[in-house]
Amino acid sequence: MESRPQKGVIVKIQRFSIQDGPGIRTTVFFKGCFLRCLWCSNPETQEPRIEMEYSKEKCIPQCYECVGRCGAEAISKDGEYIAIDRKKCSGCGRCVKVCYRKALTVVGEGMDVAEVLNEIEKDRPFYEKSGGGVTLSGGEPLYQHRFAVQVLKQCKERGISTALDTTGYVEWDILKNALEYTDMVLYDIKHLDPEEHKKLTGVSNDIILENARRISEKSFPILILRIPVLPGINDDPKNLEKLAQFARSLPNLPAIHLLPYHRLGVFKYARLGREYILKNMQPPTRDYIHRVAELLEKFGIKPLVVT
Ligand code: SF4
Ligand code: SF4
Structure with missing residues (x-):
């Protein structure tokens, strides 16, 4: 009997992305992450399971059309609107079908490798012209490492350049396997x-720093360290100096990109x-970010500000 293709849970596949590596890229957002960063701008990618988003501003007062449709009794009336018991919700999507205002949406879709590759192939002409390719992001793509490696491997077999956007919080053997098919x-x-x-992410950084060192010991793939600049949280001179020391201590000095909080x-x-x-946290101004960059330069590394 033929086995069914392995499925991954994908949040979205974003075409024409220009912030996730060089050139024009297709970014595949995987669902599931080991970290819970307080500033995460993609919280819908953190939980590995398929879940619901409810946009109250789109919901029609006293409509209640979805309430009786949920077999799990996860939706109840809440004043003029509704409430979702997320512990009961399985993400089946039945309620979505009856909401013509699109106030309910399912986050996450089971896709097999061929389906993901079909989407990626649509942008191939842009990769070739711009020096772009595919970026696996999330969440943490290696939360679903077997599926992620299959996607990376197939991209490489088809001559498509690959980038892996990772937290680094993963066993070295898993990361090492993914690096076999990763260009950046x-x-x-x-x-x-x-x-x-x-305190900031829910996990210690020891595995992350150790894995960065191990990647840097290899001459390939290209390593770029990406630093979120969180005003008042991680941009004090002491932390920036430690960051610069860490980067300079790596066997191959990586590029450093600063990503302003937004x-x-x-x-x-x-x-x-x-x-x-x-x-209450506010994004840093352009001047603020440049002061952070200058401080890092003083500590011996020259970062690139990515906006
Ligand atoms: S069906 Fe849509 S508009 Fe109606 S109550 Fe449910 S979420 Fe609101
Ligand atoms: S997705 Fe399914 S389980 Fe979840 S609230 Fe809607 S109908 Fe209920």
Whole structure:
């Protein structure tokens, strides 16, 4: 009997992306992550399971059309609107079909490797003209490492350049296997202090720093360290100096990209029924970011600001 193709849970496949590596890229957002960064702009990618987004601003008062449609009794009336019990919701999507206002949407879709590759192939002419390719992102693509490796491998077999946007919080053998089919690693470093890292992301940074060192020992793939600049959280001179020391201590000095904090994903938290903790944090100004970059230069590394 033929076995069914393995499926991955994909949040979206974004075409014509220009921020996830060189050239024009197709970014595949995987669902599931080991970290819970307080500033995450893609919170819908954190939970591995398929889940619901509810946009109250689109919902019609007293419509209640979806309430009786949920076999799991996950939807109930809540004043003029509805409430979702997310523990009961399986993400089956029945309620979505009856909501013509599109106030309910399913986040995550089971796709097999061939389906993902079909989407990727649509942009092949743009990769060739721009020096772009495919980026696996998330979430953490290696949360679904077997599926991610299959996608990377097939891209390489078809001559498509690959990038892996990773937290680095994964067993080395898994990461090493993925690197076999990866041309560029976009590697997040969020804080150098293990305790602070744990407070901000839920996990320590020891595996992350160790894996960065191991990638850097190889001459390929290209390693880019990406630093989110979180005003007042990880941009104090002490942390920046430690960051510069760490980068300079690596066997091959990687490129350093600074990613200014932004609030583009804040609205998603309410849709997922979650609270955004960093309510009062504001994005850094252009001058502020350049001061951070200057400080890093003083400590011996020259970063690129990515906006
Ligand atoms: S069907 Fe849509 S518009 Fe109607 S109550 Fe449910 S979410 Fe709101
Ligand atoms: S997705 Fe399915 S289980 Fe979840 S609320 Fe809608 S109908 Fe209920």
